[in-house]
Amino acid sequence: MATEQAAITRATFDEVILPIYAPADFIPVKGKGSRVWDQQGKEYVDFAGGIAVTALGHCHPALVEALKSQGETLWHTSNVFTNEPALKLGRKLVASTFAERVVFMNSGTEANETAFKLARHYASTRHSPYKSKIIAFNNAFHGRSFFTVSVGGQAKYSDGFGPKPADIIHVPFNDLHAVKAVMDSHTCAVVVEPIQGEGGVLAATPEFLKGLRELCDEHQALLVFDEVQSGMGRTGSLFAYQYYGVTPDILTSAKALGGGFPVSVVLTTEEIASAFHVGSHGSTYGGNPLACAVAGAAFDIINTPEVLGGVNAKRERFVKHLQKIDAEFDVFSDVRGMGLLIGAELKPQYKGRARDFLHAAAHEGVMVLNAGPDVMRFAPSLVVEDADIDEGMVRFAAAVKKIVG
Ligand SMILES: *Cc1c(COP(=O)(O)O)cnc(C)c1O
Numbered sequence: 001m002a003t004e005q006a007a008i009t010r011a012t013f014d015e016v017i018l019p020i021y022a023p024a025d026f027i028p029v030k031g032k033g034s035r036v037w038d039q040q041g042k043e044y045v046d047f048a049g050g051i052a053v054t055a056l057g058h059c060h061p062a063l064v065e066a067l068k069s070q071g072e073t074l075w076h077t078s079n080v081f082t083n084e085p086a087l088k089l090g091r092k093l094v095a096s097t098f099a100e101r102v103v104f105m106n107s108g109t110e111a112n113e114t115a116f117k118l119a120r121h122y123a124s125t126r127h128s129p130y131k132s133k134i135i136a137f138n139n140a141f142h143g144r145s146f147f148t149v150s151v152g153g154q155a156k157y158s159d160g161f162g163p164k165p166a167d168i169i170h171v172p173f174n175d176l177h178a179v180k181a182v183m184d185s186h187t188c189a190v191v192v193e194p195i196q197g198e199g200g201v202l203a204a205t206p207e208f209l210k211g212l213r214e215l216c217d218e219h220q221a222l223l224v225f226d227e228v229q230s231g232m233g234r235t236g237s238l239f240a241y242q243y244y245g246v247t248p249d250i251l252t253s254a255k256a257l258g259g260g261f262p263v264s265v266v267l268t269t270e271e272i273a274s275a276f277h278v279g280s281h282g283s284t285y286g287g288n289p290l291a292c293a294v295a296g297a298a299f300d301i302i303n304t305p306e307v308l309g310g311v312n313a314k315r316e317r318f319v320k321h322l323q324k325i326d327a328e329f330d331v332f333s334d335v336r337g338m339g340l341l342i343g344a345e346l347k348p349q350y351k352g353r354a355r356d357f358l359h360a361a362a363h364e365g366v367m368v369l370n371a372g373p374d375v376m377r378f379a380p381s382l383v384v385e386d387a388d389i390d391e392g393m394v395r396f397a398a399a400v401k402k403i404v405g
Contacts, residue, residue, distance in 0.1 A: 008027070009027070009039075010023070010025050010026070010027060024359070024362050026038040026039070026040070026042065026362065027039050028044070031046065031054075031057075031058025031059060032057070032058055032059055033057040033058060033059075033060075033381070033383075033384075033385070033388070034046050034047075034057050034058075034380060034381050034384045034385065034388040034392075035058075035388070036058065036367065042365065043365060044362065044365050044366060044367050045365065045366045045367070045388050045391055045392030045395060046058070046366075046367045046380065046381070046392075047366060047367060047368045047369075047378045047379070047380045047384075047392050047396075048367040048368055048369045048378075048379060048380075049379045049380050049381055050260060051229075051255065051369060051379060052197070052229050052234060052255045052256060052341065052379035053255045053256060053258075053259070053260055054256075054259060054260045054381055055232060055233060055234070055255075055256035055259055055298065055302060055381060055382045055383075056259050056298060056301055056302070056381060056382065056383055057381040057383060057384070058260070060259065060298075060301070062297045062298075062300075062301060063259050063260070063261075063294055063297050063298060065297070066293045066294050066296065066297035067261070067290070067293070067294050069293070070085065070289055070290050070293035070294070071290065073289075074289045075288065075289060075290050076285070076288045076289065076290070077288070077289065078284055078285075079282060079283065079284070079286065079287065083287070083288070083289040083292070084289070085289045085290075085291075085292035085293040085296055086104055086287040086288075086289065086292040088292070088296055089104075089292045089295055089296045089299060090102045090104075092296065092299050092300075092303070093265060093267060093299075096238055096303055097238070097239060097242075097251070097267055098241075098247045098248075098251075098267070098269070099251070099267035099268060099269070100268070100269050100270040100273070101267075101268055101269065101270055101272075101273035102265050102266065102267050102268075103265070103266050103281075103286070103287070104263060104264065104265050104283075104286045104287030104291070104292065105254075105263075105264045105265070105266065105283050105286040105287075106262050106263060106264060106283065106285050106286055106291070107143070107254060107262060107264055108142075108143050108226075108228035108229075108252065108254035108255060108264055109142075109143030109144055109145050109148050110143075110145070110264055110283065110286070111228065111252035111253065111254055111264035111265060111266050112142045112143045112145075112148045112151070112191075112226060112228070112252050113143065113145050113147055113148050114252075114266045114281055115191075115224050115226075115250045115251075115252050115266050115268075116134065116147055116148065116151060116189070116191070116224070117147075117280075117281055118250060118266070118268065118272065118273075118275065118276060118281070119134070119188055119189035119191075119222045119224055119249075119250060120132055120134075120188055120189075121275050121276065121280065122188075122222065122272050122275040123188035123189070123221075123222070124188075125275050126275060127188075127220060130186055131185070131186050131187070131188050131220075132166075132167045132186065132188050133167050133168075133169060133182075133184070133186045133187045133188055134151055134167065134168045134169070134187075134188060134189050134190075134191060135169055135170075135171065135179060135182055135183065135187060135189070135190045135191070135221075136151045136152070136153055136168060136169070136170055136190075136191045136192070137153050137170060137171060137172065137173040137191075137192060137193075137196070138153040138170050138171065138172050138173060138199075139153045139154060139173060139196060139199035139200065139202075139372075140152050140153040140154075140170075140173070140191070140192070140193055140196060140199060140226075141153075141154070141193070141196070141197065141198035141199055142191065142193075142226055142228075143228075144157070146158070146161060146164070146165065147165050150164045150165045150168055151168055151191055153170045153173075153199070154199075169182050173192075173196060173199070173202060173204070173208075174202070174204060174205055174208045175208075176207070176208055176211040176212070176215075179211070179212065179215060180215060183215050183218075183219055183221070184219065185219060185220075187219050187221040188221060188222065189216075189221055189222040189223070189224050189250075190212050190215070190216055190221060190222075190223055190224065191224040191226060192204065192209070192212060192223075192224070192225060192226065193225070193226045193227075193228075193229070193230065194209060194225055194227065194230050194240035194241060194244060195229070195230045195235070195240060195337065195338055195341060197228075197229035197230065197341065197371060197377075198229075198371055198372070199371065199372065200343060200345070200371050200372050200374070200375045201336060201337040201341060201342065201343025201371050201375055201377055202336070202343070203336065203337065203338050204244070206244055206245075206246075209244050209246040210244075210246055212246075213246050213247075216249070222248075222249040222250055222272065223246075223248045223249050223250075224248060224249065224250045224251070224252075225239075225240075225241055225248035225250070225251045225252070226252050227239050227240055227241070227251055227252060227253045228252055228253060228254040228255055228264070229255055229341065229379075230338070230341065231251070231253035231254075231255075231256065231257070232253055232255070232256035232257050232298075232299075232302055233256060233302040233303070233307060233308055233311060233339075233382050234256060234311075234338075234339050234340060234341050234379070234382070235311070235338040235339035235340075235341065236308055236309075236311035236312045236315075236338070236339040236340075237308065237339075238302070238303055238308065239251065239253070240338070243338070249268065249269065249272055250266060250267070250268045250272065251266070251267040251268070252264065252265070252266050252267075253265050253267070256298070256302070256382075257295050257298070257299075258291055258294050258295045258298060259294060259295070259297075259298035260294075261290070261291050261294040261295065262291060263287075263291035263292065263294070263295050302382065307382055307383060310382070310383070311339045311340050311382055312339060314340060314380075314382075314384060314386075314389065315338075315339055315340055315342065317386060317389050317390075318340070318342055318378060318380075318389060318393075319335055319342065321389065321390070321393035321396075321397075322335050322342070322344050322393075323335065324397075325393070325396065325397050325400055326344075328397070329397075329400050329401065329404045329405065330347065330404075331344075331346060331347055331350055331400055331404055332344045332345060332346065332347065333345050333346065333347045333348070337377075340378070340379065340380055340382055340384075341377075341378075341379055342377070342378040342379075343371055343375045343376070343377055343378075344375065344376040344377075344378075345374055345375045345376075346374050346375070346376070350403075350404070351373070351374045352373045352374065353373070353403070354370035354371075354372070354373050354374060354375060354376055355370055355373070356403060357370070357376055357399060357400065357403060358370050358376070360399035360400075360402050360403050361395065361396050361399040363399065363402075364395040364396070364398045364399040364402075365395045366392045366393075366395040366396050366399070368396065380392075
Protein backbone atom coordinates (compact mmCIF):
# COMPACT_ATOMS: atom_id res chain seq x y z
CA MET A 1 0.00 0.00 0.00
CA ALA A 2 2.69 2.45 1.06
CA THR A 3 4.54 2.17 -2.26
CA GLU A 4 1.34 2.44 -4.29
CA GLN A 5 0.65 5.80 -2.66
CA ALA A 6 4.22 7.13 -2.87
CA ALA A 7 4.84 9.94 -5.35
CA ILE A 8 5.21 8.93 -9.00
CA THR A 9 8.63 10.04 -10.22
CA ARG A 10 11.13 9.07 -12.89
CA ALA A 11 12.61 6.65 -10.33
CA THR A 12 9.31 4.74 -10.36
CA PHE A 13 10.08 3.79 -13.97
CA ASP A 14 13.16 1.83 -12.92
CA GLU A 15 11.16 0.13 -10.18
CA VAL A 16 8.25 -1.13 -12.28
CA ILE A 17 8.99 -1.03 -16.03
CA LEU A 18 11.19 -3.39 -18.09
CA PRO A 19 14.53 -1.70 -18.78
CA ILE A 20 14.00 -1.42 -22.55
CA TYR A 21 13.81 2.41 -22.63
CA ALA A 22 15.84 5.26 -21.22
CA PRO A 23 13.14 7.93 -20.91
CA ALA A 24 13.93 11.57 -20.16
CA ASP A 25 14.19 12.47 -16.49
CA PHE A 26 11.03 14.60 -16.55
CA ILE A 27 7.48 13.25 -16.88
CA PRO A 28 5.09 15.06 -19.22
CA VAL A 29 1.61 15.37 -17.73
CA LYS A 30 -0.25 17.71 -20.08
CA GLY A 31 -0.18 18.86 -23.69
CA LYS A 32 -1.93 21.47 -25.81
CA GLY A 33 -1.06 22.10 -29.45
CA SER A 34 2.73 22.03 -29.71
CA ARG A 35 3.37 22.70 -26.03
CA VAL A 36 3.80 20.15 -23.24
CA TRP A 37 4.09 20.57 -19.46
CA ASP A 38 5.85 18.31 -16.98
CA GLN A 39 5.04 17.40 -13.36
CA GLN A 40 6.79 20.52 -12.12
CA GLY A 41 4.87 22.78 -14.52
CA LYS A 42 7.88 23.40 -16.77
CA GLU A 43 6.82 24.06 -20.36
CA TYR A 44 8.33 22.48 -23.48
CA VAL A 45 7.93 23.14 -27.19
CA ASP A 46 7.25 19.76 -28.79
CA PHE A 47 9.25 19.08 -31.97
CA ALA A 48 9.18 15.32 -31.32
CA GLY A 49 5.45 14.81 -31.80
CA GLY A 50 5.55 11.51 -29.93
CA ILE A 51 7.77 10.24 -32.79
CA ALA A 52 5.80 11.69 -35.72
CA VAL A 53 2.48 10.63 -34.16
CA THR A 54 0.70 13.71 -32.79
CA ALA A 55 0.29 15.22 -36.27
CA LEU A 56 -2.35 17.68 -35.12
CA GLY A 57 -0.61 18.55 -31.86
CA HIS A 58 -1.82 17.56 -28.40
CA CYS A 59 -5.51 17.42 -27.52
CA HIS A 60 -6.76 18.85 -30.82
CA PRO A 61 -10.42 19.83 -30.12
CA ALA A 62 -11.79 17.78 -33.05
CA LEU A 63 -9.94 14.66 -31.88
CA VAL A 64 -10.97 15.18 -28.27
CA GLU A 65 -14.56 15.52 -29.44
CA ALA A 66 -14.36 12.34 -31.56
CA LEU A 67 -12.83 10.42 -28.65
CA LYS A 68 -15.40 11.66 -26.14
CA SER A 69 -18.37 11.09 -28.36
CA GLN A 70 -17.27 7.60 -29.44
CA GLY A 71 -16.23 6.91 -25.83
CA GLU A 72 -19.83 7.43 -24.75
CA THR A 73 -21.18 5.29 -27.60
CA LEU A 74 -19.22 2.09 -28.32
CA TRP A 75 -15.60 1.18 -27.57
CA HIS A 76 -15.03 -2.32 -28.77
CA THR A 77 -16.75 -5.17 -30.53
CA SER A 78 -13.84 -7.32 -31.85
CA ASN A 79 -13.80 -8.33 -35.50
CA VAL A 80 -16.56 -10.85 -34.97
CA PHE A 81 -18.61 -7.73 -35.72
CA THR A 82 -17.69 -4.80 -37.91
CA ASN A 83 -18.29 -1.18 -36.91
CA GLU A 84 -19.24 2.13 -38.50
CA PRO A 85 -16.13 4.19 -37.66
CA ALA A 86 -13.87 1.54 -39.27
CA LEU A 87 -16.01 1.31 -42.39
CA LYS A 88 -16.12 5.11 -42.73
CA LEU A 89 -12.35 5.41 -42.35
CA GLY A 90 -11.82 2.54 -44.79
CA ARG A 91 -13.94 4.34 -47.38
CA LYS A 92 -11.92 7.55 -46.94
CA LEU A 93 -8.63 5.72 -47.41
CA VAL A 94 -9.90 3.89 -50.50
CA ALA A 95 -11.23 7.15 -51.97
CA SER A 96 -7.93 9.01 -51.45
CA THR A 97 -5.31 6.41 -52.43
CA PHE A 98 -4.52 3.54 -54.82
CA ALA A 99 -6.08 1.14 -52.33
CA GLU A 100 -9.10 -0.99 -53.10
CA ARG A 101 -8.98 -2.86 -49.80
CA VAL A 102 -7.68 -1.93 -46.35
CA VAL A 103 -7.31 -3.66 -43.01
CA PHE A 104 -6.77 -1.98 -39.65
CA MET A 105 -4.31 -3.06 -36.98
CA ASN A 106 -3.02 -1.35 -33.82
CA SER A 107 0.61 -0.43 -34.47
CA GLY A 108 3.15 0.02 -37.21
CA THR A 109 4.64 -3.32 -36.32
CA GLU A 110 1.33 -5.12 -36.75
CA ALA A 111 0.58 -3.37 -40.06
CA ASN A 112 3.98 -4.47 -41.38
CA GLU A 113 3.60 -7.99 -39.99
CA THR A 114 0.29 -8.15 -41.86
CA ALA A 115 1.82 -6.73 -45.05
CA PHE A 116 4.75 -9.17 -45.03
CA LYS A 117 2.49 -12.16 -44.33
CA LEU A 118 0.16 -11.03 -47.11
CA ALA A 119 3.05 -10.67 -49.58
CA ARG A 120 4.42 -14.11 -48.67
CA HIS A 121 0.97 -15.69 -48.85
CA TYR A 122 0.18 -14.06 -52.19
CA ALA A 123 3.44 -15.27 -53.74
CA SER A 124 3.08 -18.71 -52.22
CA THR A 125 -0.52 -19.27 -53.34
CA ARG A 126 -0.47 -17.46 -56.71
CA HIS A 127 3.02 -18.34 -57.85
CA SER A 128 5.07 -20.88 -55.94
CA PRO A 129 5.86 -21.83 -52.33
CA TYR A 130 9.51 -21.18 -53.23
CA LYS A 131 8.82 -17.55 -54.10
CA SER A 132 9.56 -16.31 -50.58
CA LYS A 133 12.60 -14.02 -50.78
CA ILE A 134 12.09 -10.61 -49.24
CA ILE A 135 14.54 -7.89 -50.26
CA ALA A 136 14.91 -5.09 -47.70
CA PHE A 137 17.47 -2.40 -46.91
CA ASN A 138 20.33 -1.77 -44.54
CA ASN A 139 19.30 0.46 -41.65
CA ALA A 140 15.60 0.06 -42.46
CA PHE A 141 13.16 -0.03 -39.56
CA HIS A 142 9.89 -1.94 -39.81
CA GLY A 143 8.93 -2.69 -36.22
CA ARG A 144 9.79 -5.00 -33.34
CA SER A 145 7.92 -8.28 -33.83
CA PHE A 146 10.36 -11.00 -34.81
CA PHE A 147 9.36 -11.00 -38.49
CA THR A 148 9.35 -7.20 -38.84
CA VAL A 149 12.58 -6.72 -36.91
CA SER A 150 14.19 -9.36 -39.12
CA VAL A 151 13.07 -7.52 -42.27
CA GLY A 152 14.47 -4.35 -40.67
CA GLY A 153 18.08 -3.75 -41.53
CA GLN A 154 19.76 -3.46 -38.16
CA ALA A 155 21.03 -6.81 -36.90
CA LYS A 156 21.58 -5.40 -33.39
CA TYR A 157 17.77 -5.29 -32.98
CA SER A 158 17.14 -8.83 -34.27
CA ASP A 159 20.15 -10.73 -32.88
CA GLY A 160 19.88 -12.75 -29.70
CA PHE A 161 16.35 -14.10 -30.08
CA GLY A 162 17.05 -17.49 -31.63
CA PRO A 163 16.62 -18.59 -35.23
CA LYS A 164 15.35 -15.81 -37.47
CA PRO A 165 12.67 -16.03 -40.16
CA ALA A 166 14.53 -17.11 -43.28
CA ASP A 167 14.90 -15.81 -46.83
CA ILE A 168 15.27 -12.12 -46.04
CA ILE A 169 18.14 -10.29 -47.70
CA HIS A 170 19.44 -6.76 -47.06
CA VAL A 171 21.15 -4.46 -49.54
CA PRO A 172 22.19 -0.78 -49.42
CA PHE A 173 19.39 1.81 -49.59
CA ASN A 174 19.17 3.91 -52.76
CA ASP A 175 21.36 1.39 -54.61
CA LEU A 176 19.37 -0.02 -57.51
CA HIS A 177 22.30 -2.11 -58.80
CA ALA A 178 22.50 -3.91 -55.47
CA VAL A 179 18.81 -4.77 -55.72
CA LYS A 180 19.17 -5.95 -59.31
CA ALA A 181 21.98 -8.25 -58.27
CA VAL A 182 19.77 -10.18 -55.80
CA MET A 183 16.39 -9.93 -57.56
CA ASP A 184 15.17 -13.14 -59.17
CA SER A 185 12.09 -15.24 -59.83
CA HIS A 186 12.09 -16.36 -56.17
CA THR A 187 11.66 -12.78 -54.96
CA CYS A 188 8.29 -12.31 -53.32
CA ALA A 189 8.59 -8.67 -52.26
CA VAL A 190 10.78 -5.60 -51.99
CA VAL A 191 10.09 -3.72 -48.75
CA VAL A 192 11.14 -0.10 -48.48
CA GLU A 193 10.53 3.10 -46.51
CA PRO A 194 10.23 5.93 -49.06
CA ILE A 195 12.03 7.95 -46.39
CA GLN A 196 14.07 5.98 -43.89
CA GLY A 197 13.05 7.45 -40.55
CA GLU A 198 14.78 5.65 -37.68
CA GLY A 199 17.67 4.91 -40.03
CA GLY A 200 18.70 8.57 -40.20
CA VAL A 201 16.00 10.53 -42.10
CA LEU A 202 17.12 9.53 -45.60
CA ALA A 203 14.79 10.05 -48.54
CA ALA A 204 14.78 7.58 -51.43
CA THR A 205 15.69 9.09 -54.77
CA PRO A 206 12.83 9.11 -57.30
CA GLU A 207 14.94 6.98 -59.68
CA PHE A 208 15.44 4.39 -56.95
CA LEU A 209 11.72 3.94 -56.24
CA LYS A 210 10.88 3.97 -59.97
CA GLY A 211 13.58 1.36 -60.53
CA LEU A 212 12.20 -0.83 -57.73
CA ARG A 213 8.75 -0.63 -59.31
CA GLU A 214 10.15 -1.78 -62.66
CA LEU A 215 12.17 -4.61 -61.10
CA CYS A 216 9.14 -5.82 -59.14
CA ASP A 217 7.00 -5.81 -62.29
CA GLU A 218 9.68 -7.67 -64.21
CA HIS A 219 9.97 -10.40 -61.55
CA GLN A 220 6.32 -10.58 -60.45
CA ALA A 221 7.29 -9.40 -56.98
CA LEU A 222 5.25 -7.05 -54.80
CA LEU A 223 6.48 -3.59 -53.92
CA VAL A 224 5.73 -2.82 -50.26
CA PHE A 225 6.03 0.76 -48.98
CA ASP A 226 6.38 1.17 -45.24
CA GLU A 227 4.82 4.59 -44.73
CA VAL A 228 4.30 4.11 -41.01
CA GLN A 229 6.33 7.29 -40.45
CA SER A 230 6.16 9.07 -43.84
CA GLY A 231 2.41 8.69 -44.33
CA MET A 232 -0.59 10.82 -43.35
CA GLY A 233 0.69 14.20 -44.46
CA ARG A 234 4.19 14.08 -43.00
CA THR A 235 5.81 14.94 -46.35
CA GLY A 236 3.15 17.42 -47.50
CA SER A 237 1.42 14.74 -49.60
CA LEU A 238 -1.15 12.46 -47.96
CA PHE A 239 1.30 9.61 -48.61
CA ALA A 240 4.87 9.91 -49.84
CA TYR A 241 4.15 7.52 -52.74
CA GLN A 242 1.89 10.19 -54.22
CA TYR A 243 4.74 12.71 -54.18
CA TYR A 244 7.07 10.21 -55.87
CA GLY A 245 4.47 9.09 -58.39
CA VAL A 246 5.39 5.44 -57.73
CA THR A 247 2.49 3.24 -56.67
CA PRO A 248 3.23 0.28 -54.39
CA ASP A 249 1.23 -2.95 -54.23
CA ILE A 250 0.95 -2.83 -50.46
CA LEU A 251 1.37 0.21 -48.20
CA THR A 252 1.38 0.41 -44.42
CA SER A 253 0.72 3.47 -42.29
CA ALA A 254 0.38 4.10 -38.58
CA LYS A 255 2.00 6.81 -36.45
CA ALA A 256 0.09 9.96 -37.53
CA LEU A 257 -3.00 7.96 -38.54
CA GLY A 258 -4.61 8.14 -35.10
CA GLY A 259 -3.00 11.44 -34.09
CA GLY A 260 -1.93 9.76 -30.85
CA PHE A 261 -4.50 6.97 -30.56
CA PRO A 262 -2.91 3.61 -31.47
CA VAL A 263 -4.13 2.45 -34.88
CA SER A 264 -2.53 1.32 -38.13
CA VAL A 265 -3.60 0.29 -41.59
CA VAL A 266 -2.55 -1.83 -44.54
CA LEU A 267 -3.60 -0.64 -48.00
CA THR A 268 -3.63 -2.91 -51.02
CA THR A 269 -5.45 -3.90 -54.20
CA GLU A 270 -8.44 -6.18 -54.49
CA GLU A 271 -6.35 -8.76 -56.37
CA ILE A 272 -3.69 -9.02 -53.66
CA ALA A 273 -6.23 -8.86 -50.83
CA SER A 274 -8.01 -11.85 -52.33
CA ALA A 275 -5.06 -14.08 -51.45
CA PHE A 276 -6.32 -13.90 -47.86
CA HIS A 277 -9.44 -15.68 -46.67
CA VAL A 278 -11.47 -15.73 -43.49
CA GLY A 279 -9.02 -16.82 -40.82
CA SER A 280 -5.80 -16.06 -42.76
CA HIS A 281 -4.90 -13.28 -40.34
CA GLY A 282 -6.56 -11.21 -37.64
CA SER A 283 -6.49 -9.02 -34.56
CA THR A 284 -8.79 -8.66 -31.56
CA TYR A 285 -8.47 -4.88 -31.33
CA GLY A 286 -7.61 -3.98 -34.93
CA GLY A 287 -10.00 -1.36 -36.29
CA ASN A 288 -11.90 -0.89 -33.05
CA PRO A 289 -14.52 1.90 -33.01
CA LEU A 290 -12.61 4.20 -30.62
CA ALA A 291 -9.40 4.13 -32.66
CA CYS A 292 -11.19 4.54 -35.99
CA ALA A 293 -13.39 7.38 -34.77
CA VAL A 294 -10.32 9.36 -33.70
CA ALA A 295 -8.42 8.43 -36.87
CA GLY A 296 -11.42 9.44 -38.98
CA ALA A 297 -11.46 12.89 -37.37
CA ALA A 298 -7.70 13.23 -37.86
CA PHE A 299 -7.99 12.13 -41.48
CA ASP A 300 -10.63 14.78 -42.27
CA ILE A 301 -8.32 17.53 -41.01
CA ILE A 302 -5.01 16.25 -42.39
CA ASN A 303 -6.37 15.46 -45.87
CA THR A 304 -7.11 19.11 -46.69
CA PRO A 305 -5.21 21.64 -48.82
CA GLU A 306 -4.81 23.86 -45.73
CA VAL A 307 -2.91 21.27 -43.71
CA LEU A 308 -1.05 19.44 -46.50
CA GLY A 309 -0.27 22.72 -48.27
CA GLY A 310 1.14 24.26 -45.09
CA VAL A 311 3.70 21.53 -44.45
CA ASN A 312 6.38 22.75 -46.81
CA ALA A 313 6.23 26.38 -45.66
CA LYS A 314 6.73 25.15 -42.09
CA ARG A 315 9.59 22.97 -43.27
CA GLU A 316 11.25 26.03 -44.86
CA ARG A 317 10.98 27.87 -41.55
CA PHE A 318 12.54 24.94 -39.67
CA VAL A 319 15.36 24.57 -42.17
CA LYS A 320 16.17 28.30 -42.09
CA HIS A 321 16.49 28.13 -38.30
CA LEU A 322 18.71 25.05 -38.53
CA GLN A 323 20.90 26.74 -41.14
CA LYS A 324 21.22 29.78 -38.90
CA ILE A 325 22.19 27.57 -35.95
CA ASP A 326 24.73 25.84 -38.17
CA ALA A 327 26.13 29.16 -39.41
CA GLU A 328 26.69 30.20 -35.80
CA PHE A 329 27.91 26.93 -34.25
CA ASP A 330 29.13 24.80 -37.19
CA VAL A 331 27.44 21.59 -35.98
CA PHE A 332 25.58 20.08 -38.93
CA SER A 333 27.03 18.36 -41.98
CA ASP A 334 23.60 17.97 -43.63
CA VAL A 335 20.00 19.10 -43.18
CA ARG A 336 17.65 16.74 -44.99
CA GLY A 337 14.39 14.81 -45.12
CA MET A 338 11.04 15.80 -46.55
CA GLY A 339 8.20 17.94 -45.30
CA LEU A 340 8.05 17.90 -41.52
CA LEU A 341 10.32 14.90 -41.17
CA ILE A 342 13.60 16.75 -40.84
CA GLY A 343 17.04 15.34 -40.13
CA ALA A 344 20.13 17.30 -39.16
CA GLU A 345 23.27 15.19 -39.29
CA LEU A 346 25.97 16.10 -36.78
CA LYS A 347 29.46 17.07 -37.94
CA PRO A 348 32.15 14.35 -37.45
CA GLN A 349 33.40 15.92 -34.19
CA TYR A 350 29.89 15.52 -32.67
CA LYS A 351 29.15 12.05 -34.10
CA GLY A 352 27.61 9.66 -31.59
CA ARG A 353 26.32 12.52 -29.42
CA ALA A 354 22.77 12.98 -30.73
CA ARG A 355 21.31 11.96 -27.37
CA ASP A 356 23.43 14.57 -25.58
CA PHE A 357 21.88 17.22 -27.82
CA LEU A 358 18.43 15.75 -27.15
CA HIS A 359 18.91 15.94 -23.38
CA ALA A 360 20.36 19.45 -23.56
CA ALA A 361 17.36 20.50 -25.67
CA ALA A 362 14.91 19.13 -23.10
CA HIS A 363 16.79 21.03 -20.42
CA GLU A 364 16.25 24.24 -22.43
CA GLY A 365 12.55 23.42 -22.90
CA VAL A 366 12.28 21.82 -26.32
CA MET A 367 11.57 18.17 -27.12
CA VAL A 368 13.48 16.82 -30.13
CA LEU A 369 14.37 13.33 -31.36
CA ASN A 370 17.41 11.58 -32.66
CA ALA A 371 17.55 9.07 -35.53
CA GLY A 372 20.52 6.92 -34.63
CA PRO A 373 23.58 8.33 -32.84
CA ASP A 374 24.52 10.97 -35.43
CA VAL A 375 21.28 12.60 -36.59
CA MET A 376 18.91 15.01 -34.85
CA ARG A 377 15.31 14.46 -35.94
CA PHE A 378 12.36 16.83 -35.89
CA ALA A 379 8.83 15.46 -36.45
CA PRO A 380 6.52 18.16 -35.10
CA SER A 381 2.79 18.60 -35.49
CA LEU A 382 1.78 19.32 -39.10
CA VAL A 383 -0.09 22.36 -37.78
CA VAL A 384 2.71 23.66 -35.53
CA GLU A 385 2.42 27.45 -35.24
CA ASP A 386 5.18 29.67 -36.63
CA ALA A 387 5.57 31.18 -33.16
CA ASP A 388 6.16 27.69 -31.72
CA ILE A 389 8.77 26.95 -34.39
CA ASP A 390 10.58 30.22 -33.62
CA GLU A 391 10.46 29.78 -29.83
CA GLY A 392 11.47 26.10 -30.00
CA MET A 393 14.42 26.95 -32.22
CA VAL A 394 15.60 29.69 -29.83
CA ARG A 395 15.64 27.02 -27.13
CA PHE A 396 17.32 24.46 -29.40
CA ALA A 397 20.01 27.00 -30.30
CA ALA A 398 20.64 27.54 -26.56
CA ALA A 399 21.07 23.76 -26.17
CA VAL A 400 23.50 23.58 -29.08
CA LYS A 401 25.46 26.48 -27.61
CA LYS A 402 25.75 24.64 -24.26
CA ILE A 403 27.26 21.61 -26.00
CA VAL A 404 29.53 23.15 -28.61
CA GLY A 405 29.98 26.66 -27.23
C1 LIG B 1 7.72 3.48 -36.03
C2 LIG B 1 7.88 2.65 -37.24
C3 LIG B 1 7.48 1.31 -37.28
C4 LIG B 1 6.96 0.59 -36.05
O1 LIG B 1 5.76 1.13 -35.59
P1 LIG B 1 5.25 0.76 -34.11
O2 LIG B 1 3.92 1.47 -34.02
O3 LIG B 1 6.28 1.27 -33.16
O4 LIG B 1 5.09 -0.70 -34.04
C5 LIG B 1 7.58 0.63 -38.48
N1 LIG B 1 8.06 1.22 -39.58
C6 LIG B 1 8.46 2.51 -39.58
C7 LIG B 1 8.96 3.12 -40.84
C8 LIG B 1 8.40 3.27 -38.41
O5 LIG B 1 8.83 4.53 -38.41
